[in-house]
Amino acid sequence: MISSGLRSRAVRIGVTAAAVALVGASLAGCSRFRGDAQPVAATTPAAIAPTSTSTADSSGSASALASIQADLDSANSSASSAASDVAAGEAAAATNDNN
Amino acid sequence: MNRILTTSLIGSAAAIALVAGSCAPAFADGATPAPHGQTLADIQKSASIKTTQRIGSLNTAIARVNAAKDITTADRATILATLNADVAGMNTVEAKIAADTDVATAAADYRTIFLTYRVYAVAIPQARFAAAADRMTGTAIPRLTDAQTRLAAALSGPDAGKSTPALQADLTDMQNQIAAATSGLNGVAAASLAVTPADFNANHSVLEPERTSVKSALADIRKAVSDGKTILAAIK
Numbered sequence: 001m002i003s004s005g006l007r008s009r010a011v012r013i014g015v016t017a018a019a020v021a022l023v024g025a026s027l028a029g030c031s032r033f034r035g036d037a038q039p040v041a042a043t044t045p046a047a048i049a050p051t052s053t054s055t056a057d058s059s060g061s062a063s064a065l066a067s068i069q070a071d072l073d074s075a076n077s078s079a080s081s082a083a084s085d086v087a088a089g090e091a092a093a094a095t096n097d098n099n
Numbered sequence: 100m101n102r103i104l105t106t107s108l109i110g111s112a113a114a115i116a117l118v119a120g121s122c123a124p125a126f127a128d129g130a131t132p133a134p135h136g137q138t139l140a141d142i143q144k145s146a147s148i149k150t151t152q153r154i155g156s157l158n159t160a161i162a163r164v165n166a167a168k169d170i171t172t173a174d175r176a177t178i179l180a181t182l183n184a185d186v187a188g189m190n191t192v193e194a195k196i197a198a199d200t201d202v203a204t205a206a207a208d209y210r211t212i213f214l215t216y217r218v219y220a221v222a223i224p225q226a227r228f229a230a231a232a233d234r235m236t237g238t239a240i241p242r243l244t245d246a247q248t249r250l251a252a253a254l255s256g257p258d259a260g261k262s263t264p265a266l267q268a269d270l271t272d273m274q275n276q277i278a279a280a281t282s283g284l285n286g287v288a289a290a291s292l293a294v295t296p297a298d299f300n301a302n303h304s305v306l307e308p309e310r311t312s313v314k315s316a317l318a319d320i321r322k323a324v325s326d327g328k329t330i331l332a333a334i335k
Contacts, residue, residue, distance in 0.1 A: 065331065075327075098149075
């Protein structure tokens with residue numbers, strides 16, 4: 001015969017083990033959820049940087065080189081616009097009309 | 100006796116005329132603008148021409164600022180506030196002069212077209228210099244920085260076999276030119292937009308530091324673009 005005290009202890013051990021198992025399973029589920037979420041988040045940087053002409057590819061591939069070329073062209077175009085602004089400002093300042 | 104007195108008076112008048120004539124160049128430099136004519140009608144006609152010219156120039160500048168995509172929101176607001184205020188000011192002073200009934204008042208109002216607004220000496224140049232600084236800071240420099248970073252990665256990675264001391268020197272120079280432009284443009288737009296007509300009236304070279312800084316940064320950026328193109332051509 002098993003004493004009632006021994007039975008009670010066995011029940012408590014069983015309940016504790018079950019609780020630990022439940023918590024462990026829950027944590028495992030959370031980790032897996034976070035892991036699943038990462039690829040979705042990884043797609044957003046390009047969307048939040050619409051002005052960038054960068055690509056993730058930093059190798060010498062054709063697409064990477066084309067992207068560098070686009071950056072240089074954009075910088076050159078911006079410099080040309082800036083030069084036009086400077087010339088217009090200088091022309092106005094040089095106006096011999098009592099300013 | 101009378102002839103001597105008359106001759107003396109004529110001589111004095113001639114001397115006064117010469118002194119007055121010697122002051123004419125001072126008027127031409129913009130410090131004391133005066134209408135060509137002396138009658139009220141002449142002043143009013145000249146005022147109409149001058150204000151119309153300035154309104155046209157201001158509207159051209161306003162359209163340019165509105166079309167520019169890379170001027171900061173704050174600078175755009177400051178520039179447009181100044182340019183639009185000057186348009187309103189030109190309309191107001193032109194109407195005031197048209198309604199003036201005496202030469203002295205009209206002449207005094209006429210001078211405000213220049214001294215109060217300085218459309219050509221301050222408003223338009225400061226707007227253009229600030230816009231140029233913003234374009235370079237907001238677009239050219241970030242794009243060049245991006246290109247330089249990826250060119251460096253290419254030369255140290257997949258295209259290392261194509262790297263030469265000359266290309267590495269170009270890469271370093273590109274980085275230095277970007278740094279120089281970035282440093283040179285720091286605070287330039289704000290300093291340019293802070294200049295007032297009163298500042299110009301006190302110092303006609305007041306916008307010169309901003310003009311020099313913007314032109315220097317422009318040269319730096321053009322050199323950085325050239326460096327980048329050289330490197331890119333070598334690794335293609």
